[in-house]
Amino acid sequence: MSDNNNKIFGKIMRRIEAYRDDMIDFQIKLCSFPAISPESGGDGEAKKAEVLLDFLKKNNIKNVEVIKAQDLDASCGYRPNIIAKYPGSSSQKTIWIMTHMDVVPPGELSQWQGNPFKAWVEEGKIYGRGVEDNQQDMVASLFALKAFIAEGIKPKYDIGIVLVADEETGNKKGIDHVIKKTNPFRKQDLIIVPDAGNSHGTMIEVAEKSILWLKIKTLGKQAHGSTPEKGINSFRAASHFIQELDSLYKVFDHNDTLFSPPISTFEPTKKEQNAPNINTIPGEDIFYMDCRILPQYTIDEVKEKIKEISEKTISRFNVEICFSDEQNTPAAPPTPPDAPVVNALKKAVKDITGRDANPVGIGGGTVAAFFRNADYHAACWSTIADTAHQPNEYCIIDNMVSDAKVFAHIFLQK
Numbered sequence: 461m462s463d464n465n466n467k468i469f470g471k472i473m474r475r476i477e478a479y480r481d482d483m484i485d486f487q488i489k490l491c492s493f494p495a496i497s498p499e500s501g502g503d504g505e506a507k508k509a510e511v512l513l514d515f516l517k518k519n520n521i522k523n524v525e526v527i528k529a530q531d532l533d534a535s536c537g538y539r540p541n542i543i544a545k546y547p548g549s550s551s552q553k554t555i556w557i558m559t560h561m562d563v564v565p566p567g568e569l570s571q572w573q574g575n576p577f578k579a580w581v582e583e584g585k586i587y588g589r590g591v592e593d594n595q596q597d598m599v600a601s602l603f604a605l606k607a608f609i610a611e612g613i614k615p616k617y618d619i620g621i622v623l624v625a626d627e628e629t630g631n632k633k634g635i636d637h638v639i640k641k642t643n644p645f646r647k648q649d650l651i652i653v654p655d656a657g658n659s660h661g662t663m664i665e666v667a668e669k670s671i672l673w674l675k676i677k678t679l680g681k682q683a684h685g686s687t688p689e690k691g692i693n694s695f696r697a698a699s700h701f702i703q704e705l706d707s708l709y710k711v712f713d714h715n716d717t718l719f720s721p722p723i724s725t726f727e728p729t730k731k732e733q734n735a736p737n738i739n740t741i742p743g744e745d746i747f748y749m750d751c752r753i754l755p756q757y758t759i760d761e762v763k764e765k766i767k768e769i770s771e772k773t774i775s776r777f778n779v780e781i782c783f784s785d786e787q788n789t790p791a792a793p794p795t796p797p798d799a800p801v802v803n804a805l806k807k808a809v810k811d812i813t814g815r816d817a818n819p820v821g822i823g824g825g826t827v828a829a830f831f832r833n834a835d836y837h838a839a840c841w842s843t844i845a846d847t848a849h850q851p852n853e854y855c856i857i858d859n860m861v862s863d864a865k866v867f868a869h870i871f872l873q874k
């Protein structure tokens with residue numbers, strides 16, 4: 461870095477550090493507007509969006525667009541999505557940071573040590589619903605941008621702040637709507653989604669596995685518990701089948717170290733009640749499989765194999781086995797581990813925290829998949845304690861400030 465660049469960098473970093481208390485105050489303010497989706501019993505993000513629009517206005521950010529997705533279940537009739545742009549020295553690229561405004565319901569209130577919507581500060585942490593997911597990095601991105609405005613320093617490229625609705629309940633009225641409706645994104649842009657991460661900020665999420673949730677119903681014949689020979693025990697057959705399904709690990713054994721864990725996983729999970737009483741041979745049994753499949757394989761080939769494996773159980777126990785998909789989500793095309801957005805994040809994390817961040821694939825699914833399916837190279841990154849959706853959700857204040865510095869670093873990169 462030249463002396464001048466060093467000077468600029470130092471100014472921005474000091475400015476962000478000085479924002480610490482303002483960032484905490486803004487977190488507490490945002491938290492007092494519970495942006496719960498109508499589907500989860502709330503009234504959406506409109507009031508929280510007003511607070512954010514006010515912030516943008518007060519900071520003299522003029523290029524602001526609100527994209528409304530109709531939702532008659534919200535009292536205002538829509539779900540807001542905000543796009544704010546700030547011009548850089550060059551408009552060849554935009555550095556986008558996307559966070560979501562909606563939060564999940566607080567859950568059992570007795571589990572909270574305070575009011576989830578009256579955020580409180582304790583030992584370097586802010587507690588409250590939404591303070592980590594996703595306000596931590598929403599506030600970090602806004603104050604990173606504010607630092608440039610306050611210092612009168614132009615970022616290298618345009619900065620784009622995207623604040624979306626509906627992330628927690630499917631994205632239809634959020635980023636999906638934005639991409640379909642106005643699509644401000646370009647192939648050469650850098651898209652950062654700080655909605656996944658780890659405690660040291662060393663995980664850059666670039667890929668996901670395909671998700672298959674299977675409901676498996678085994679049909680035998682009900683009988684009295686004392687006369688099993690008169691029936692066909694569906695539970696026994698299903699248990700045998702579950703054992704056989706372990707062979708999926710051997711058949712689909714590809715190992716891809718980009719992913720954590722590096723293999724496809726095939727796990728029996730939920731089990732429905734069969735007979736309500738002990739002295740009945742159950743005629744019907746239902747269990748579920750959660751399969752996370754590496755992109756090397758298709759969901760269909762896994763399903764084919766499962767059917768093939770079931771044949772042995774069917775003929776041995778004389779049962780019927782039926783399958784239905786509870787979820788069938790093919791993995792989005794991965795962001796290449798050497799994509800510009802990944803390199804920019806690596807560089808910034810190294811300079812700010814001294815740590816080495818690396819691209820990783822996870823079991824799925826993140827909101828970045830919407831970008832990847834639309835052929836943009838998006839990366840998820842943040843430094844989080846991973847308390848999302850839990851009672852006493854918190855944000856470590858140092859993480860919020862440090863993430864803001866990482867974003868600012870990227871805004872300065874050539």
Ligand SMILES: [Zn+2]
Nearest residue numbers: 593594627655
């Ligand atoms: Zn989130």
